[in-house]
Amino acid sequence: MKIESITLYLVEQTLKTPFVTNLGHVSNRESIIIRIIDQDGFEGWGEVVAFTSPWYTEETITTCWHIIEDFLAPRLLLQVINYPSDVESVFKEIKRNHMAKAGIETALWDLYCKRQKVSLSKAIGGSREQVDAGVVVGLDDPVNMINKIQQHVEEGYKRVKIKIKPGNDYELVKRIREAFPSLSLMVDANSAYTLDDLPLLKELDNFQLLMIEQPLASDDIIDHAKVQRQLQTPICLDESIVTFDDARKAIELESCRTINIKVGRVGGLSEAVKIHNLCKKHQIPVWCGGMLEMGISRAVNIALASLDQFTIPGDISASSRYWHQDITTPEVVVTNGTISVPDGVGIGFEINLERLLEITKTKITIKKPGTL
Known part of the structure; x- marks a missing residue:
């Protein structure tokens, strides 16, 4: 594949409902949509899932735009790519920026x-x-959260994740578990706790949770191992796993009993598949996390979740869960708690160019030097 042009679209959509965690509050979702065209006119679509501010990782939409425009795209345009994973070596001199x-x-x-x-x-x-398909419910008044969970249960979602933080944890989980005694329920702390909170985390063992996701620091695997040894509930690592080696070390240290794999967080689909294969070798269950994506990344997540070690429902909701209109056709639909894996070529969805341009704030096209 000889790449002829790379077009970046800075887009923004308003979420149907604001998404709240202990780290931030998201009402409007910016993304970068990427269109790559090769010498034969074939095109591929990607999506950058960083947020506007650096609350989830150090990357933002602004930094990603800069890194792609000034470093990644110029390098890619000078290469012949035989297989998508070839870009790992092309980009190896550029640190992180996953x-x-x-x-x-x-x-x-x-x-x-x-x-x-x-x-x-x-x-x-x-x-x-x-x-x-699983679904995430952000922090809110407990009654509102219970009502939202009831709606999602009626829609057929197979697993519900709720956000927690200090002061909104034990009593909140207790109320939800009492309302849904048999629900496949997990909690996500987004690094809100420390080792000092171990007594509280141990109390969450009372609720037969599927897992506690990322209770401690976002770059930690050592202290998570200390906590996991004292909990019955599995710990899931999310932000701590940004490379294959992170996953390898966490498994060796027994820092967790499950791993959330996000394509954007680990730098691409190739790395995500490598982490999946490692977890399969060690019999560590994995699931596919969500990033309030638009349709392109949602399609990639569906493909990833079709691998056999993804034994836990992922955060892969219907397009209508977040957007009044997505940028892909058909939109992602959840039927009886499941999503069909597309069998069409590529991601299996078409891009709604009219909708894409409606939500585009700015765009640029980067071409090989010397071309018009």
């Missing part, structure tokens, strides 16, 4: 699969035709 790299790499996967006339799921070794 979400910027993932946007480019997933666009190359879409392009590669279209050239090969194969679905993204099949290209990465997916085996499922349906994936189970």
Whole structure:
């Protein structure tokens, strides 16, 4: 694949409902949509899932735009890419910036699969035709949260995740568990606790939770191991796992009993598949996390979740869960708690260019030096 042009679209949509965690409050979602065209006119689409401010990772939409425009795109335009994972060596001198790299790499996967006339799921070794869907409920008044959970249960979602933070934890979980005694329920702390909070975390063992996600610092695997040894409930690591080696070390230290894999966080689909394979080798369950994505990244997540070690429903909700209108057609639909894995070429969804342009704030096209 010889890349002829890379177009970046800075887009923004308003969420149907603001999303609240202990780290931040998201009402409007910015993203960068990436369109890559090769010498034969094939195109691939990717999405950068960083946020406007650096509350989840150090990357932001602004830093990703800068890194792609000034560093990643110029390097890519000078290369011949035989396989999407080739970009790991192309970009190796650029430290971290995983979400910027993932946007480019997933666009190359879409392009590669279209050239090969194969679905993204099949290209990465997916085996499922349906994936189970889970849903996230942000922090809110407990009554509102219970009402939202009831709605999602009626919609068929197979697993519910709620956000917690100090002061909104034990009593909140207790009320929700009393309202839904058999619900597959997990909690996500987004690094809100420390080792001093171990007694409280141990009390959460009373609620038969599926897992406690990232209770301690976002870059920690040592203290998580200390906590996991004293909990019956599995710890899941999210922000702490940004590379294959992070996952390897966490497994060796027994820092967790499950891992949340996010394509953007780990730098691309190739790294995500490597982490999946490692976890499969060690019999560590994995699931696919969400980032309030638009349709392109949602399609990538569906393909990833079709791999066989994804045994826990992921944060892969219907498009209508977040958006009045998504940028892909057809939109992602949840039916009886499952999502069909597309069998069309590439990501399996078409881009609604009219909708994309409606929400585009600015765009640039980067071409090889010397071309018009």
